[in-house]
Amino acid sequence: MALNPVIGKLVSKRVVLASASPRRQEILANVGLRFEVVPSWFKETLEKSSFAVPYEYAIETAKQKALEVANRMHLKHLRTPDIVIGADTIVTVGKQILEKPVDKQDAYKMLSSLSGKEHSVFTGVAIVHCSSKDNRLETEVTDFYEETKVKFAELSEELLWEYIHSGEPMDKAGGYGIQALGGMLVEYVHGDFLNVVGFPLNHFCKKLAELYYPPLKHTIQHVKHDSIPSVETFENLSDGESDSSNPMQHKSANKLERNGVPLSGAIHTPVNSGSIQPVCTVAVENQSGVMEYPAKFPSKIVELMDGFRASKALFVASKLKVFDLLKDKCILKPVDVANKIEASVCGTERLLDACASLGLLEKTHQGYSNTDSANTYLVSDREYSLHGYIIHSNDRLWHLFTHLEVAVKEGTMQTHQAFGKETEDLFQDSSYHSVEAKQRFMTAMHSIAKLTARDVATAFDLSQFRSVCDLGGCTGVLAHELVQKNPNLNVTVFDLPDVIANVSCFQPSGQHITPVTFTAGDFFKDNLPEADLYILSLILHDLNDEKIHILLSKISAICKPGSALLLAEIVLDEEKTHPPRAVLQSLSMTEGKQRSGSEYKQLLEKYGFTNVQIKITGNVLDAILGFKKTSAH
Numbered sequence: 001m002a003l004n005p006v007i008g009k010l011v012s013k014r015v016v017l018a019s020a021s022p023r024r025q026e027i028l029a030n031v032g033l034r035f036e037v038v039p040s041w042f043k044e045t046l047e048k049s050s051f052a053v054p055y056e057y058a059i060e061t062a063k064q065k066a067l068e069v070a071n072r073m074h075l076k077h078l079r080t081p082d083i084v085i086g087a088d089t090i091v092t093v094g095k096q097i098l099e100k101p102v103d104k105q106d107a108y109k110m111l112s113s114l115s116g117k118e119h120s121v122f123t124g125v126a127i128v129h130c131s132s133k134d135n136r137l138e139t140e141v142t143d144f145y146e147e148t149k150v151k152f153a154e155l156s157e158e159l160l161w162e163y164i165h166s167g168e169p170m171d172k173a174g175g176y177g178i179q180a181l182g183g184m185l186v187e188y189v190h191g192d193f194l195n196v197v198g199f200p201l202n203h204f205c206k207k208l209a210e211l212y213y214p215p216l217k218h219t220i221q222h223v224k225h226d227s228i229p230s231v232e233t234f235e236n237l238s239d240g241e242s243d244s245s246n247p248m249q250h251k252s253a254n255k256l257e258r259n260g261v262p263l264s265g266a267i268h269t270p271v272n273s274g275s276i277q278p279v280c281t282v283a284v285e286n287q288s289g290v291m292e293y294p295a296k297f298p299s300k301i302v303e304l305m306d307g308f309r310a311s312k313a314l315f316v317a318s319k320l321k322v323f324d325l326l327k328d329k330c331i332l333k334p335v336d337v338a339n340k341i342e343a344s345v346c347g348t349e350r351l352l353d354a355c356a357s358l359g360l361l362e363k364t365h366q367g368y369s370n371t372d373s374a375n376t377y378l379v380s381d382r383e384y385s386l387h388g389y390i391i392h393s394n395d396r397l398w399h400l401f402t403h404l405e406v407a408v409k410e411g412t413m414q415t416h417q418a419f420g421k422e423t424e425d426l427f428q429d430s431s432y433h434s435v436e437a438k439q440r441f442m443t444a445m446h447s448i449a450k451l452t453a454r455d456v457a458t459a460f461d462l463s464q465f466r467s468v469c470d471l472g473g474c475t476g477v478l479a480h481e482l483v484q485k486n487p488n489l490n491v492t493v494f495d496l497p498d499v500i501a502n503v504s505c506f507q508p509s510g511q512h513i514t515p516v517t518f519t520a521g522d523f524f525k526d527n528l529p530e531a532d533l534y535i536l537s538l539i540l541h542d543l544n545d546e547k548i549h550i551l552l553s554k555i556s557a558i559c560k561p562g563s564a565l566l567l568a569e570i571v572l573d574e575e576k577t578h579p580p581r582a583v584l585q586s587l588s589m590t591e592g593k594q595r596s597g598s599e600y601k602q603l604l605e606k607y608g609f610t611n612v613q614i615k616i617t618g619n620v621l622d623a624i625l626g627f628k629k630t631s632a633h
């Protein structure tokens, strides 16, 4: 396939399209992809309101569709595919998410809500790479979404019903098929047309290109492919022998490069280590007429070298509330932003450009505006805002990490060097700490919890439990999530008095507030509330062995047989090099440590918890559940 070499890369692979949609099949078949069709049995019933933004719903549904097929093929048919592709298309108008109409009335409702208006069509896509290890299915998910804006003409009642009676709307998101009769309803389309039809082909190819040919942005010379369109993301594509056809190999190559280890000699180098040869570079004749290959540009290392600049740009823009100023589609010129944040115009312009280059802002001739993800995650008052954690990273972690060299030499946390008199635990010695410092810390924990609570709350079926005590549960985000998912649960958050005194400003408002009890106490010193499930979320990794012993002995003693302990932590792989987030967190040198799955299992077993189950969520926090031994054990 000359036009798009990535499609050619999949020729030798068992590719499965987890979709019954004839349109998706046609779009992919038209570009020469060879695949089997195994429609997914996943029911599209995810709770829409639990997603911050509609495209996350489409992505998650696409992911679940693909994973269901991967699991089924692996278990039932003992045939593990190499790649499973899932997709989900939705239409959004105002705050509503429209899927396929259930009947003609529903189609009528949908189409009349679109009449005369612009709406968005989102398709979420998941590319699941599968492998089988010890007969277990292992999956790596890559996902993305594409948005296309479509405007409908005003539709008369007659036209609407005529269209509905044609039968076309029934199996189509939003109740219309743009590729057929529905095309007559459309005034304009902004974006990828095929995305509306059900599959964003261009974005899919770019994603495959990223996976199969990791970008070498600064490569010295690029091979020219006359037949390849000069789309930015396709620029490094080559079908030369130096390419790997397995993105997992690229992944591990990146991982090794990330660690700064020479690629060719490293243990993890894939068998076909051709992937580490310079890609897309051409030989250059030196002065003596000998052809030389320029060394591969160390783009990953350069990225790491510059990483601190990018982090600091994000921190400063957040601290100066730039993303708050540019929220809700507001477009401002540098001078306006500078005036509002009381900063120099030239400095502000540089900061805005830096944010644009990092994909946080969009820059047009009219000015700067937030990208979708900045709107969702960086505006300080948004439900899933990371602003609190970013400020904590800037005001606290940054200072700790400037002392990393000493921290490594001494093997200790550098709180004293970084903050003078402060003690290690913000909440243990109130005389040293301002209320602001405590609130900043709580805001940081709150923002991370907002992002992780759903994964933790749904990692296991908790319907057998009646009462839960979240020890160190801070502002109660996980507690609320648990009650929402299991309305019969009685959840208590147990945390230090200083924390409990401040929780009120973090409580959700509105009709759907879930009842949670907050109890003040110190889990090392005080009696624990009774419960049949205890939770420790992001607690153990910060504690030394002695404190862990005190805490787990106490929980074990109070737990009756059949009760359980749920840990939420980042679980390291057995080599303890992944995920990098946990490994890098270790560098702050708290007295605790990050653990692998087997280490958490051993730890729980040591304190009388058996049948330990571990759920790797693939997001920030994983979950580990162990049950207190019955006396028969």
Ligand SMILES: O=c1[nH]cc([C@@H]2O[C@H](COP(=O)(O)OP(=O)(O)OP(=O)(O)O)[C@@H](O)[C@H]2O)c(=O)[nH]1
Residues within 6 Å of the ligand: 018, 019, 020, 021, 022, 023, 024, 039, 040, 044, 065, 087, 088, 089, 090, 100, 171, 172, 173, 176, 177, 178, 179, 182, 196, 197, 198, 199
């Ligand atoms: O203009 C058009 N808009 C949408 C479509 C088709 O609509 C459906 C969207 O539904 P969904 O993403 O849930 O996919 P399904 O058809 O249920 O198939 P899966 O097995 O993949 O769940 C999709 O078929 C689009 O092609 C259209 O044709 N035109």
